[in-house]
Amino acid sequence: MQIEPEWYIPILPMVLVNGSSGIGTGWSSDIPNYNPMDPVENLRHKLNDEPLEPIHPWFRGFKGEFNIKGPGKYRVLRVWDQLDPDTLDVTELPIRVQNLAHKKQVEAWITTNDKALALVKKWFIN
Secondary structure (H helix, E strand, C coil), rough: CCCCCCCCCCCCCCCHHHHEEEEEEEEEEECEEEEHHHHHHHHHHHHHHCCCCCCCCCCCCCCEEEEEECCCEEECCCCEEEEEEEEEEEEECCCCCCCHHHHHHHHHHHHHHHHHHHHHHCCCCC
């Protein structure tokens, strides 16, 4: 008795819902997450021979902003609050940016900019 695995093709392209990031031989890809309803609506448009709507990255609960830089290019902005004239509280980092990477970026600004060095006196990671 030979057992063959069953293969299911999803109706919804899950790579658009879950996103993907990877490196292969001579090729890399970085596909952001999209709101599941956006690909669903575009599939409906496709089935009805209607023009597709552009979709933009989406992450549940993310309070930052996505700025469109060009076709397929986005800039993700962090969220911060100014607690007083000398204190900024970064409450949300850009998507897929770790605390340490963000700290290194701020430290790079400090070392190349004397004004930033005067402004950043303390660094806390909660």
